[in-house]
Amino acid sequence: MAHHLKPPQHVFILPTPCDQHNPLFDTVQSTENFVLQRTKASKSQFLNSFLGTIQNVFDTKQAPFRILFRRQVNAQSLMIAEAETQKSIDQAWSWVQENFVVGLQVLDDAQEKEEWVLTKIRSLVTRADKGTDDITSDEKVRSASRAFRQTFNVLPSERLVSYYSCSYHSKMMNQGWMYISENYLCFYSFMLGMETKIFLELKDIGDLQKEKSKRGVFADAVRVVMKDGQEYFFSNLFHRDETYDLLVQLTTLTMERLLRNTALEHAPGQSNGDDGEGVKDVFSVDVDSLDSNESAYSPAPTTRPLRLGLEEQKRDSQFQLRFNLPISEHLMEESSATMVLGDKTDMFHGRVYMSESFLCFVCTDADPCVLALPLFTIRRVERMNSRSAMYALNILSWHQMRIVFRLNGPRTQCEKFCSTLKTNLKLQVRAMRSLKPFLATCFSEALLADRPDVAEKDSGLGWIFEFPGDPKKLKNKSKTKLWLQYFKDNGRNLTMTKMATFPKLIRVGLPNKLRGEIWEACSGSLYLRSMNPGEYTKLLKDNEGKMSLSLEEIEKDLNRFVAVNLISYQSEEQAFWMLNVLCDRLLPGYYSTSMYGALLDQTILEHLLEKTMPILSKHLKKVDVQLSVACLPWFLSLFINSMPLVYAFRVLDCFFFEGPKVLFQIALAILKVNGDELLASRDDGAFMDVLKKYFNTLDESAFPNSTNPKARALTKFNELMLVAYKEFESITPELVAELRRNHQLKVVHNIGSFTKRSQLRNIAPGRFSKDEMSVIYDRFYSALFYGRPQARGSNKQGEARALDSTTFVSFLGSIAHWAQVEDDQVDGDESVTVGNSPGHRRRGSNSTTATARERRRIVGRHFISRLFERFDQNGTGLLSLQEVTTGLDDIIHGDLMTRMQLFFDMHDLNKDGTLNRDEILGMSESLLFIFRFDDGDTYLGAISNFIRNAFEFAEKVESPKKETSSIDLDADKSETSEKKDGAEEEETKENGDITEEDKSKSSSPSEEPEIQMSLPSFRMVVLADETLEQFFDSGFANSCKLLEPVDRQRGLFAREVFDSLLSEGRKLAGSIAGGIQSRGSSGRSQSSTLATSSSATLTGRTSPSASLSDKSTSGGDADDSKSSLTLTSSQGGEKSAGQAGNVHDEYEDEDEDDDDDAEGDDLLDEVDKFLTEFDLESGGKKNLGLLSATDEDGSSSP
C-alpha cells in the first residue's frame, strides 16, 4: 500500500448495514462519505444498561465508537469500523481520511465509490482475519457465531462456518448477513424497523445456482431452491464464487451424512437385526482406516475455524483426485518446477507437489505428463549445483531412474520444500523395507527381468485358466513389447511417469498379463496396496469364519458384478484394493444400499443425452421409455454383463485410466450408433432388443460393404470407441464432476421422498392422517440427522433407523414445546455469557437458579425417559418409527381416561398399582415441567390443589385406616399387604443410591406416614380440578403439534422488545420501569394467596428456611424422583402473566425472600417455593439476556 499510515488492527469490520440516525449514537465528526459516531451510553447509566441488553440479545458489535460509510445509493449507512476506545477509532478515522478521501473524489459514480470502499475494507478485514493472529480472527468469528446462534435459536454445538454480507430479494431488497453453518444457511437483516429472517436447513436444499443479480449486471448472486420448490435469491455477494463453493461443499457433506444417518442407507440385511453386528465388523475396518473424509467434522479440540478446515479438505481432495492418491495424503508443499527425466533432454514445465508420502509432478504443456512418485521408492536425493535454477533436486528412483526437478520458486519456498522433503523421506525409511516383496508381485518386474513366462504366485485366474479372448487376435505379443519399451523409458509400476503415449497404449487394449497391474497403476490402487502390505491377509484372518448377511449378498452378487472379472487379471489382494478405489473414488455411492451414485449418473446421462442427441431424447420421452432401464446395468456392471467380455475389458482399460467419464462417452456412443433403430422402437421391449442385438454383434465389421479393406476390418467395437472419443470429446472429468455436484441434491431428495413413501406405506398410522404421518416421519429422521453429533462419521448404521433415548428427546421437542429440554442447555450456556457482562445478577440468585434449573432438567428428562420406556414396547432401547407412531397415537388420540392411566402408570415407579407419596410428588413435578411454558398462573393453583387433594384422598398406610369419602375401588388390598408394600418400598429406597437426606427421612417414618393413591382416586383428584381435567382431556394431546409449528419461545420475546426499543427508545424503557412497580405489588398478593391455600396436614421433612447446602443435596440426588422437593432461597417471584412482568421477576424475588420465608412450615409451602422457583426459571428463559440488564436497571432506578 502506498500510504505511509498503517491501518489500525482489528478496528475495521466487514461492512454491516446499520442505521445512521440511531438515537443511541451521537455523531462526532462527519465528512461527505464517512461518519464517526460515539454512543450516548456513557452519558446515561440507564441507556448503558439498555445497550447492554441489546448486546446480549443481538450480540452485534456494539462497541462505543464506530465509523459509518454513507451509502449514496439508498441513503443508508454501512458500518465499517468500530472500536472500544477513542484512541483506536481516531486512528481509524485518520486512516480512512488519508486513504479514501482522495480516491473518492476521483470516482464520480456512487455505485463505483461504494464498491471501491467496501472492497478495500473487506480486503483489509480478510487479511487481518487470515493473519497469524488467530485469537483476534477467532474472536470475530466467535462473536458472529454468537449473534448467529442467538438470532436463529440453534444449538450451541452448531458451528458457524462463514458469514457474508449480502442482500436477499423478496418484495424488496434487504441488505443483511448470510450465515453459513454446518447445518444451516441463514439470513438476517434489520432495516427500517423491518426484520427479515431466513432459516434454511442445508439438508433441505434441492438446488444451488450461480446467478447474475437482478439487473443482470453483476455476477454476484446465488439462487437457492429448496426441495419443496421454495426459492431464495441472494445477491450483492462480494465473494459469490467462494460462497457458492462453500455451500456446495457443505451441502455435499450434508448429503453424505443424510444418506448415512437416515433411512436411506443401511447395511444390507441390517433390518434383520441379529446379524447387524457381523455386518459392522466386516465393514468398519476398511472404512475407518481409509475414510478420513470426515476429518473436518471430527470434534477435534482445535479452535481452528471450521472454514479453514473445509478449505483444506477441498484442496486435499482435489490433489488426491488429480494423482489418484490415497485419501490419507495431504498436500504439504507445492512449487512450480521443471522436470527432466532420465538421460533425455526433454524438459517438462509444470508444478511439483508434496504430501506425506508422495512427490508428484504434473506438466500441463502440450506434451503432458503426470508422475506420482511414492517417497519410499526414492533411493537418493541430491541437491545439484545448477546454473539455471538455484534449487535442483536430483532424484534416483528405486528403478535406477534419474529424475531432476528444478524448483522455480522464491528461495524461502524452495528451502521449505527441501526441508519438508527431507523430513518426509526420513519417515518413509521403514516403508522401504516392504518394497522388495511388493515389487515381486508386479509382472512388469518379471517382464523386464526377461522372464515373462514365469507365472507369478497369487496372480489372476487368467494365468491358470487362460484369459478371455484369443491372444493372437488381440495382438497380445506386440502390445506387450510396446509396454516393455515404455517401462524402460518411463519407469514402471510405482515409479512410472504417464507420458503422452500412455493413453494411446491404454486405448488399444492392454496385454493380458500386464492388464491387472496397469489397472492398478492407473487407478491408484497400486499405491494403496503397496502402502498397506498384509492388510488384506489380516482382514481375512480377522474375519475368518464370521458369517454375515453381507456375505450372502456378496455370494449372490458374485456373478453379476465387477469383482469376479477383476480376479481374472488380478490376485485377490489386487482386486480387493481395486474394488476399494472403485467404490470410494471412481463410482462413489454406486454400490451402496440406495445406489444413489448410480442413480445420479443415470440422471446425468439423461441430461447429456438431451444436450447431445435432442431428437433421440425427445423420442424416448414421447414413447415413455426410461433410459435407465437399459443403461443402469451398463454403468453398474461397467458393461461387463452387456458386452462380450473381451470388449468389456477394453472399456475397463480406459475406465480405470480416465475415470467415469468414459462410461458416459461409451454409453452415449452406443445410443448414437444405434440412433436410427432406437428412434424406430416404440417401447422399452423393442429398445432392449435393439441394444441386445448390437452388443452381440460388436465383433462384426462396422462397414462390411465398404470397398476399403481397412474400413472393412474395422469392427463395430472399433467404431464405438472412435465415436466415443471423437464425438463425445467434450465430456471431460471436470464436466462429470460438475454435473455430479449439480444433480446430487435432487437425486438424494428423490431417493429420500421415495424412501419416505415406501416406508410410510408400511407403517400402521393409527388415527393419524397422511399429512400428520408425513410430519412424524420428517421429524423422526430430522431428530436422527441432527441428534447424534458425536456419532458423525461413525459407522453405527444399526441405529440409523431408530431413536435412542437422546434422539427421542429432540424428536419429542420437535413435536411438543414442553419437551424442549435441550433448550435448557442453551440457557445454561447463555447464563455464562450473561454473567460475563459487567456487574449484574451475581448475588445469590445465580447458584439458586442453577439448582432449580438442574432440578427441572432432571424432572424433564425423567418424564421423557419414562415416556420412552412406554413407547419402547419390545424393550430394545430403541424406538422405531412404528413404535413412535403408536406411542404418539395413544397420547394424542386416546381419551381422558387413557391419558390419566398413562400418567398414573408412568409415575407408578414401583409398579404396585398405587402412587405413594414420592410418586405423587413426582407426578406434580412432571405436571409442573409440562406446564412450565404456560402463560398465566392457573396451573400453579391446579397443581397445588392436586397435591393437597392427592394427599388428602390417598390412603394412609401407617396411620389407622381413616376412610375418607374416597371411592377406593381398588380397596381389595388388605392392610397388611399394603404395609408389606410399604416395607418393600423402603427397601428399594435403601438399595437405590439415595443421599443421606433420604435415609434420614425414612428412618423417621412416624413423621411422614406413607400414603397410597389408587388409580380411581387419582382420577377423582384430577377431575376435581378444572385445569387438570382440561389438561388430561385435551391440553396434553394438543401440546403435541404436528401440522402447526411448535412454539419456539426462546428469542422471540427478546426480539420484540428489541424491535420496539429501536422505535420507541426511552419511552418504552420508561413504561417498563413503571411496570416494575405495579407488577411488584400484584405479584406479592398472588404469592400470599398461594401460601395461604396450603392447608394440608403433612409435616415438612426439612426446615422451610432453606439453606443453600440443603438445596445442593437435593439437586444432587435428584435423579431419583422420590427425593424431596427442591428448596430454594429465592422464593416468591410469582408467575407473571405478561411479558413485561417477566422482565422483573428476578429482582423482585430478592426483595421478597425474607418475608415469605417466615411463613408456612408445611410441605405445601415447600412445594410452592419450588413452584415459583420453577416458574421463575421458565420466566427467565423467555427473557434471554434481557433479564440481566433490566434487573440491574431495576435495582438502581426505583
Add this chain to the structure above:
Amino acid sequence: MSQANDAGSQVIASNMKPVQVKLVLLGEAAVGKSSLVLRFVNDEFQENKEPTIGAAFLTQKCRLEDKVIKFEIWDTAGQERFHSLAPMYYRNAQAAVVVYDVTKASSLEKAKSWVKELQRQANPNIVIALTGNKVDLVSGGRKSRRTSEGEDEDEDQDAQEVDEDDEDDEDYGVSRQVPTEEASAYAQEAGLLFFETSAKNGEGVAEVFTEIAKKIPLEHILSSTRGARAGGVNGSNGRVDLQTGANGQRLGGQQDKGACAC
C-alpha cells in the same frame, strides 16, 4: 415338467401379431423370481440368462384362445437396494407377479408391501398375481395339488433352482411357514390372483401366466397400445382388430385414427 411343456406348447409361430403385455416380477430376494421366469420362458430364451442387475428383460409369446400374447417380462432384482428402481420397471406394467417363499414367513410380508406399493403407485388396472413359490419343499402337507412331479425333475433344473433361490433351505423337509389358507385369504381380500408354484418342478407356473392373460383386458391394451405405439400393429391381424372393434368401441375409432396418422 408337464406344466412347463404346456407353456411351451402355447408358444406359437410369429405370423400372428401378438398383444404385448408388460409384466413385472417382484418379491423378496431369493424367493425364486428368476427361476419362475426361466421355467416359463425356458427353451426359447436360453441365451437370456443374464444376471439380474436392476432387472432382467425377457420375452415370451403364448396363445390364449384365439389371441397371441407377447409377455415382456421384467424380472427385477429382489435385493432391497434395488427397491428404489422398481418403479422404473412396474411403470406401465399391465401385470405383476409378486412372489414369496412358502417356507419363509417374512417373504410374504415383503410381498404384501409390494402389493401395497403396486396398488398405490402402479397402473391402476394392473393385474397382480400373488405367488407362493417353492411348494416342492413342503409338498407333503398339501392337499389339492399334485405332489410327486418333483422327482422327475432333471438335474439341470435342480441345480439351477438351488443356484437361484435357495441359500439356506436346500435340504428337504423344510417346514411351511405360510399356510395356503392365510395367503389365499389375503389375496382374496386384496383382490389378487393367487397361486402356489414350484419353479423347480414346474408346478403351477404356466397357470400363473395363463390366468393373468385371461384376466387382463386384452382388447383395451391392444387399442391403447396401438394408440401409443402406432405402426405395425393395425391391419395385419383381422381377428384381433375385430375384437377391439367389438369391445373397445368407445376408444376404438379415435385410437385407430391416431394410429393411422402416425
